[in-house]
Amino acid sequence: MTAKPFSFRLIATDGAARRGEIETPHGLVRTPAFMPVGTQATVKAMYPDQVRALGSDVVLGNTYHLMLRPTAERVARLGGLHRFMNWPHTILTDSGGFQVMSLAQLRKLDETGVRFQSHIDGQKYHLTPERSIEIQGLLGSDIQMQLDECIGLPAPREEAQRAMELSLRWAERSRAQFEAMGGPAKGQGLYGIVQGGDVAELRIASARALADMPFEGYSVGGLAVGEPQDVMLKMLEITTPAMPVDKPRYLMGVGTPEDILESVTRGIDQFDCVMPTRAGRHGLAYTRYGKVNLKNARHADDPRPLDETSDCPAARDYSRAYLHHLVKAGEGLAAMLLTWNNLAYYQHLMQGMRDAIEAGTFQDFRAAVKADWVRGDIAPLG
Amino acid sequence: MTAKPFSFRLIATDGAARRGEIETPHGLVRTPAFMPVGTQATVKAMYPDQVRALGSDVVLGNTYHLMLRPTAERVARLGGLHRFMNWPHTILTDSGGFQVMSLAQLRKLDETGVRFQSHIDGQKYHLTPERSIEIQGLLGSDIQMQLDECIGLPAPREEAQRAMELSLRWAERSRAQFEAMGGPAKGQGLYGIVQGGDVAELRIASARALADMPFEGYSVGGLAVGEPQDVMLKMLEITTPAMPVDKPRYLMGVGTPEDILESVTRGIDQFDCVMPTRAGRHGLAYTRYGKVNLKNARHADDPRPLDETSDCPAARDYSRAYLHHLVKAGEGLAAMLLTWNNLAYYQHLMQGMRDAIEAGTFQDFRAAVKADWVRGDIAPLG
Numbered sequence: 109m110t111a112k113p114f115s116f117r118l119i120a121t122d123g124a125a126r127r128g129e130i131e132t133p134h135g136l137v138r139t140p141a142f143m144p145v146g147t148q149a150t151v152k153a154m155y156p157d158q159v160r161a162l163g164s165d166v167v168l169g170n171t172y173h174l175m176l177r178p179t180a181e182r183v184a185r186l187g188g189l190h191r192f193m194n195w196p197h198t199i200l201t202d203s204g205g206f207q208v209m210s211l212a213q214l215r216k217l218d219e220t221g222v223r224f225q226s227h228i229d230g231q232k233y234h235l236t237p238e239r240s241i242e243i244q245g246l247l248g249s250d251i252q253m254q255l256d257e258c259i260g261l262p263a264p265r266e267e268a269q270r271a272m273e274l275s276l277r278w279a280e281r282s283r284a285q286f287e288a289m290g291g292p293a294k295g296q297g298l299y300g301i302v303q304g305g306d307v308a309e310l311r312i313a314s315a316r317a318l319a320d321m322p323f324e325g326y327s328v329g330g331l332a333v334g335e336p337q338d339v340m341l342k343m344l345e346i347t348t349p350a351m352p353v354d355k356p357r358y359l360m361g362v363g364t365p366e367d368i369l370e371s372v373t374r375g376i377d378q379f380d381c382v383m384p385t386r387a388g389r390h391g392l393a394y395t396r397y398g399k400v401n402l403k404n405a406r407h408a409d410d411p412r413p414l415d416e417t418s419d420c421p422a423a424r425d426y427s428r429a430y431l432h433h434l435v436k437a438g439e440g441l442a443a444m445l446l447t448w449n450n451l452a453y454y455q456h457l458m459q460g461m462r463d464a465i466e467a468g469t470f471q472d473f474r475a476a477v478k479a480d481w482v483r484g485d486i487a488p489l490g
Numbered sequence: 491m492t493a494k495p496f497s498f499r500l501i502a503t504d505g506a507a508r509r510g511e512i513e514t515p516h517g518l519v520r521t522p523a524f525m526p527v528g529t530q531a532t533v534k535a536m537y538p539d540q541v542r543a544l545g546s547d548v549v550l551g552n553t554y555h556l557m558l559r560p561t562a563e564r565v566a567r568l569g570g571l572h573r574f575m576n577w578p579h580t581i582l583t584d585s586g587g588f589q590v591m592s593l594a595q596l597r598k599l600d601e602t603g604v605r606f607q608s609h610i611d612g613q614k615y616h617l618t619p620e621r622s623i624e625i626q627g628l629l630g631s632d633i634q635m636q637l638d639e640c641i642g643l644p645a646p647r648e649e650a651q652r653a654m655e656l657s658l659r660w661a662e663r664s665r666a667q668f669e670a671m672g673g674p675a676k677g678q679g680l681y682g683i684v685q686g687g688d689v690a691e692l693r694i695a696s697a698r699a700l701a702d703m704p705f706e707g708y709s710v711g712g713l714a715v716g717e718p719q720d721v722m723l724k725m726l727e728i729t730t731p732a733m734p735v736d737k738p739r740y741l742m743g744v745g746t747p748e749d750i751l752e753s754v755t756r757g758i759d760q761f762d763c764v765m766p767t768r769a770g771r772h773g774l775a776y777t778r779y780g781k782v783n784l785k786n787a788r789h790a791d792d793p794r795p796l797d798e799t800s801d802c803p804a805a806r807d808y809s810r811a812y813l814h815h816l817v818k819a820g821e822g823l824a825a826m827l828l829t830w831n832n833l834a835y836y837q838h839l840m841q842g843m844r845d846a847i848e849a850g851t852f853q854d855f856r857a858a859v860k861a862d863w864v865r866g867d868i869a870p871l872g
């Protein structure tokens with residue numbers, strides 16, 4: 109039996125900003141979408157029900173971590189990643205390549221793929237485009253990523269070109285493997301990844317070459333890797349017009365609320381980032397008035413909540429003094445409450461953008477959100 | 491204005507086992523009651539709503555930890571411990587004495603109280619019976635404990651007698667301070683603590699001397715401090731008949747599910763213990779078939795949940811394989827799920843005992859629970 113095909117539907121646009129809907133074997137994904145990161149088959153410090161209740165339609169799993177532990181084969185024997193992590197909604201997996209290059213030991217990249225040793229036990233692996241897709245298929249993820257090579261910025265042009273061209277050859281191999289495994293018939297999607305560093309011609313060439321291949325969606329990779337925000341946004345302005353209008357566009361690893369707002373303005377549909385979850389484990393809260401550092405002693409006697417107008421209990425029902433205490437005392441509830449608050453803020457921002465694009469008021473929304481950020485956090489108590 | 495007085499109502503008995511109800515300024519406490527430990531103003535790895543939803547009517551706060559950080563004065567300025575930790579139900583605080591003796595540095599005990607240095611920053615403190623009650627009053631706890639001296643077991647008789655007699659003198663001083671602070675008019679309760687080591691005559695003498703003072707309840711202290719379970723239970727059999735029948739009886743720091751079942755059998759009404767919460771942070775699960783160590787590799791491929799008949803999502807909706815993975819990966823969700831499971835099991839056991847006492851079927855219930863423990867965990871997969 110063939111599943112309903114993976115699809116993307118554009119519901120509305122407002123300037124370059126797009127409101128859409130992706131349909132996967134595990135449900136609808138409203139775009140623009142923020143995808144919380146569930147590295148090791150868990151969005152850290154959150155119950156899956158909570159992640160869902162915040163309006164998350166999709167979470168991200170990390171192929172690198174999962175292939176090492178518990179392994180893709182074990183997850184497959186246990187019925188797939190959705191069942192394993194008790195998340196019956198859409199899952200996107202990355203290819204593993206980015207984290208191999210940032211976390212693994214003794215890594216060596218060549219035309220075949222990348223060889224590395226596990227950071228956990230030193231075991232040797234060879235991650236190829238085919239093996240990455242095989243792993244993602246075993247996990248059963250709804251949205252899969254081609255293996256690519258992501259370089260840091262700044263980088264020499266020849267280096268950016270070499271990596272971009274290698275990524276195109278890997279795109280073809282990834283696609284062939286995805287089809288061999290029956291991904292399209294299962295309704296799953298595979299995304300090609302645009303590379304090209306900070307060189308406009310390379311970005312455009314990459315996007316056009318990928319557009320000629322039958323991907324269900326397209327990612328922009330190799331940004332938010334050290335370059336200033338204006339370079340990233342310029343690259344998006346150049347790249348998105350060269351990407352198919354009828355496919356979802358995913359900016360990988362981005363970013364701050366402002367990065368996301370500005371990228372939606374430039375036609376991006378999907379985002380993932382560890383910032384809201386990682387910040388939550390380090391005493392940092394995102395609110396509509398900016399970032400609040402709860403380690404700071406100014407909060408020790410402050411009876412006010414993070415944001416009394418929020419509908420998230422973590423933002424509304426606990427004083428800054430209490431959150432400060434939990435952070436200082438190293439209590440797990442600090443990470444639980446702040447991660448909850450942060451994901452609530454991110455998802456609230458996404459919902460605001462979706463509503464504004466549909467209403468045709470995206471620029472007003474964007475200005476209002478920025479005005480709140482400029483206003484900044486409430487003043488300390490007198 | 492005077493609050494409704496602290497009260498205890500005996501609803502039913504079955505043998506020595508008692509079903510009762512304590513009324514405090516923050517609600518009713520159904521007994522026998524298990525009180526989750528919220529050391530630093532949080533039941534570790536649990537949202538307060540979850541703790542409540544499991545049927546917890548009361549949580550315990552630790553005076554020693556809270557007096558050091560965030561300090562009782564700060565909590566009072568912020569409106570008291572209930573508001574601080576977002577727990578609008580009953581709170582019991584200990585006197586701080588037990589943890590001074592186990593955690594603080596350079597501690598020195600004399601007739602006045604105990605001097606010590608903070609384990610956090612070395613700051614010097616002098617905890618007296620009066621200061622302990624003052625702190626508990628600042629925290630605003632509903633059930634307060636006298637300062638006592640708790641010795642380890644085995645101990646020489648003279649040592650047990652000296653500590654018991656000192657504790658009686660401190661009981662009088664604690665009571666005077668509690669009344670000076672208006673505790674009774676606020677509807678709060680102060681419990682005297684029976685000491686006497688493992689010497690029957692001392693236990694009886696302590697219980698009788700305390701019964702002559704106007705406490706709202708009585709604790710049994712100095713048990714579960716290293717002695718075999720049969721010594722503890724023998725002490726209870728000797729002590730509880732010497733305690734007032736119309737006041738709640740609280741066995742401090744106990745214990746395993748079996749300790750609790752056997753202590754209820756001998757007339758105890760209240761318990762606290764870090765076991766379910768601490769075990770949850772160390773990969774251990776309590777189920778009706780005993781304790782399960784999720785670190786064990788036997789669970790790595792086991793798709794079965796901890797207990798599919800439980801109504802707790804943590805016990806029912808996640809496979810042992812997933813829990814094993816979370817524990818091995820050091821994920822916070824492991825502690826969150828296992829603590830939840832463990833407190834659910836403890837509170838389910840308490841509810842079972844309360845129902846059985848009311849129904850007059852306590853001995854049948856006790857036998858059935860023990861039979862499940864003897865049966866043990868499900869066999870590993872073949």
Ligand SMILES: [Zn+2]
Pocket residue numbers: 361362363380381382383
């Ligand atoms: Zn990021």
Ligand SMILES: [Zn+2]
Pocket residue numbers: 743744745762763764765
């Ligand atoms: Zn204990």
